[in-house]
Amino acid sequence: MSVLAVAEQRDGVFRKVTYEALSEGKRLADGMGSDLVALVLGSNIENAAGELGKYGAERILVAEHEALAEYLTDQYTKVAAEAIAAENPEVVILGASTQGKDLSARLSARLGAPLAMECVAVRVENGNVVATRPMYGGKVIAEVALNGKPQMVAIRPNAMSIVETQGAGNVEKLAVDPGESVLQFVEKKLETGKVELTEADIVVSGGRGMGGSDYAVVEKLAELLGGAVGASRSAVDEGWRPHSDQVGQTGKVVSPNLYIACGISGAIQHLAGMSSSKVIVAINKDAEAPIFSKADYGIVGDLFEIVPVLTEEIAKVKG
Amino acid sequence: MEILVLLKQVPDTESIIMIGDDGRSIKTADLKWVINPYDEFAVEEALRIREAQGGKVTIVSVGTDKAVEAIRTALAMGADEGVLINDPAIAGIDGLATARILAAAVKQIPYDLIIAGMRAVDDDNFQVGSAVAELLEIPSVSMVIKEELDDGKIRCHRTIEGGIEVVEASLPALFTTQRGLNEPRYASLPGIMKAKKKPLETKTLVDIGLDASVAEQTTVNIVAMQPPPERKGGRIIEGETAQEKAAELARLLHEEAKVL
Numbered sequence: 001m002s003v004l005a006v007a008e009q010r011d012g013v014f015r016k017v018t019y020e021a022l023s024e025g026k027r028l029a030d031g032m033g034s035d036l037v038a039l040v041l042g043s044n045i046e047n048a049a050g051e052l053g054k055y056g057a058e059r060i061l062v063a064e065h066e067a068l069a070e071y072l073t074d075q076y077t078k079v080a081a082e083a084i085a086a087e088n089p090e091v092v093i094l095g096a097s098t099q100g101k102d103l104s105a106r107l108s109a110r111l112g113a114p115l116a117m118e119c120v121a122v123r124v125e126n127g128n129v130v131a132t133r134p135m136y137g138g139k140v141i142a143e144v145a146l147n148g149k150p151q152m153v154a155i156r157p158n159a160m161s162i163v164e165t166q167g168a169g170n171v172e173k174l175a176v177d178p179g180e181s182v183l184q185f186v187e188k189k190l191e192t193g194k195v196e197l198t199e200a201d202i203v204v205s206g207g208r209g210m211g212g213s214d215y216a217v218v219e220k221l222a223e224l225l226g227g228a229v230g231a232s233r234s235a236v237d238e239g240w241r242p243h244s245d246q247v248g249q250t251g252k253v254v255s256p257n258l259y260i261a262c263g264i265s266g267a268i269q270h271l272a273g274m275s276s277s278k279v280i281v282a283i284n285k286d287a288e289a290p291i292f293s294k295a296d297y298g299i300v301g302d303l304f305e306i307v308p309v310l311t312e313e314i315a316k317v318k319g
Numbered sequence: 320m321e322i323l324v325l326l327k328q329v330p331d332t333e334s335i336i337m338i339g340d341d342g343r344s345i346k347t348a349d350l351k352w353v354i355n356p357y358d359e360f361a362v363e364e365a366l367r368i369r370e371a372q373g374g375k376v377t378i379v380s381v382g383t384d385k386a387v388e389a390i391r392t393a394l395a396m397g398a399d400e401g402v403l404i405n406d407p408a409i410a411g412i413d414g415l416a417t418a419r420i421l422a423a424a425v426k427q428i429p430y431d432l433i434i435a436g437m438r439a440v441d442d443d444n445f446q447v448g449s450a451v452a453e454l455l456e457i458p459s460v461s462m463v464i465k466e467e468l469d470d471g472k473i474r475c476h477r478t479i480e481g482g483i484e485v486v487e488a489s490l491p492a493l494f495t496t497q498r499g500l501n502e503p504r505y506a507s508l509p510g511i512m513k514a515k516k517k518p519l520e521t522k523t524l525v526d527i528g529l530d531a532s533v534a535e536q537t538t539v540n541i542v543a544m545q546p547p548p549e550r551k552g553g554r555i556i557e558g559e560t561a562q563e564k565a566a567e568l569a570r571l572l573h574e575e576a577k578v579l
């Protein structure tokens with residue numbers, strides 16, 4: 001019996017959600033009286049893989065091949081499916097990142113395995129996984145029971161805590177056959193230094209109240225807080241921010257510790273994407289804006305006056 | 320180019336969702352239903368490809384009688400034909416069962432390219448598109464914001480954390496849409512008139528070579544639904560000046576909320 005956590009790395013560096021998946025996987029494995037096994041796919045990753053023992057992995061299966069340097073759906077699916085079939089775990093857990101979503105959807109179809117996407121809590125009842133996951137863009141929280149083997153859960157980034165527990169961490173290299181890919185990787189363009197919205201502990205968002213594409217006040221506050229900048233759909237539609245910054249039912253769902261909404265009215269589609277944040281702050285010049293009814297703290301005022309002084313005051317308390 | 324669009328009808332994103340008396344489904348009586356926004360991108364992209372290259376756009380949906388409206392809307396936007404798989408056995412099925420039904424339906428239709436949404440905004444499964452491709456054993460690329468077709472190949476720009484990735488697949492292939500791909504057109508009045516005469520075929524599971532057992536293969540079952548924890552409006556921070564308000568907020572975030 002085992003719980004298998006699929007690790008995700010990019011260019012040899014594990015993503016934060018990997019540690020979340022392992023920690024949660026370890027908790028499930030303990031509850032089931034079984035072991036946590038990690039599976040790592042990539043090229044040149046054997047050295048980095050050993051680190052996963054820190055999060056409770058008893059064994060670390062390393063699927064190393066130069067063809068796996070970049071994520072390609074078909075080769076990753078093939079290699080992961082074969083490793084999972086050989087290991088025969090009860091539960092497969094992985095992060096619901098863009099890669100994890102793509103991989104888990106295809107894996108579930110290949111393995112005929114039940115899949116719960118974007119889970120925010122997971123428990124095992126009588127050997128079956130019951131996963132808690134938002135639906136309708138966060139307007140409903142559902143519990144879904146999975147039936148079958150393996151049962152697959154993709155966890156929402158930032159929703160589960162990272163817990164360090166030392167496992168044996170024995171590295172086992174797998175014999176890997178990625179086959180020929182029908183896909184061709186062309187290139188990857190990354191914005192360096194940008195904090196990913198879905199992984200950020202703090203998000204500062206600007207809406208139509210920003211009045212234009214100059215987000216300097218919001219960016220400065222986000223930078224001081226080590227957070228990410230988000231936007232409402234209106235700001236994105238105006239062309240002030242890229243689509244990848246959109247928070248909401250048809251954008252990204254975020255659940256940071258702190259969400260600061262600047263010049264955002266609080267439309268139902270926006271709220272769907274951020275209302276699971278731990279603490280919400282709203283800054284809006286309209287005292288009647290619906291966002292205030294969801295915010296823990298609100299300031300009524302012009303964001304261009306408030307945000308710069310707030311940045312100074314926060315710098316002071318942070319020391 | 321034969322293009323298929325997998326299209327689902329969902330409650331409008333404006334909807335307030337209420338949980339039904341059974342505690343594990345939603346109240347549907349007062350909802351307004353629309354094309355899943357991501358599938359609207361799919362329809363638009365399909366139309367643009369057809370306009371550039373010629374061919375046909377067929378809408379494929381699994382749903383109830385009501386879903387006819389959504390298909391008609393897509394036909395009014397300009398799609399050529401619609402297929403609805405409607406069968407009483409289908410109620411309550413999971414994403415994988417839906418994918419199996421769609422894959423079986425798609426096998427009866429010639430295609431070069433299939434476009435799906437990256438997610439349906441009701442169940443938020445992020446699953447069905449890629450799963451259909453897997454069942455059809457064709458390549459898939461998810462979360463695409465730009466595509467270029469050239470010489471039997473499709474080059475897709477897909478969003479990843481912190482950037483984009485460019486991947487190429489040979490046809491036939493499936494890709495799923497991400498916001499940013501395009502701005503869907505509205506159905507024009509002549510479009511709406513024309514749509515009424517366009518072919519829309521309804522099929523049962525038996526018609527696509529399946530039976531009720533495909534629905535019984537559902538292995539993900541909703542056991543409970545709850546509204547998200549109610550957020551109450553908190554404190555409006557008073558103060559004479561921006562400075563005073565900001566200082567008080569900083570203090571509260573640090574000392575009370577402990578998030579700084």
Ligand SMILES: Cc1cc2nc3c(=O)[nH]c(=O)nc-3n(C[C@H](O)[C@H](O)[C@H](O)COP(=O)(O)OP(=O)(O)OC[C@H]3O[C@@H](n4cnc5c(N)ncnc54)[C@H](O)[C@@H]3O)c2cc1C
Pocket residue numbers: 206207208209210231232233234235246247248249250251252262263264265266267268269270273283284285286289301302303304332356
């Ligand atoms: C299918 C569909 C999907 C959608 N998905 C999303 C989604 O994912 N995410 C999303 O955000 N929206 C989404 N929307 C749009 C949503 O309905 C709202 O239109 C949008 O969220 C409004 O953005 P906003 O709050 O920035 O703008 P507005 O509603 O125009 O609000 C601007 C606010 O800024 C305030 N303001 C103006 N100037 C200042 C100033 N100087 N200082 C302080 N405050 C100021 C105003 O008082 C106002 O409250 C969707 C809509 C549809 C139809």
Ligand SMILES: Nc1ncnc2c1ncn2[C@@H]1O[C@H](COP(=O)(O)O)[C@@H](O)[C@H]1O
Pocket residue numbers: 325326327355357358379380381382414417421434435436437438439440442443444445446447448
């Ligand atoms: N019932 C359905 N009928 C047709 N297409 C569907 C159906 N369910 C899902 N899809 C397609 O799969 C995509 C992803 O849906 P989901 O996996 O449910 O989030 C949708 O955007 C549609 O393109």
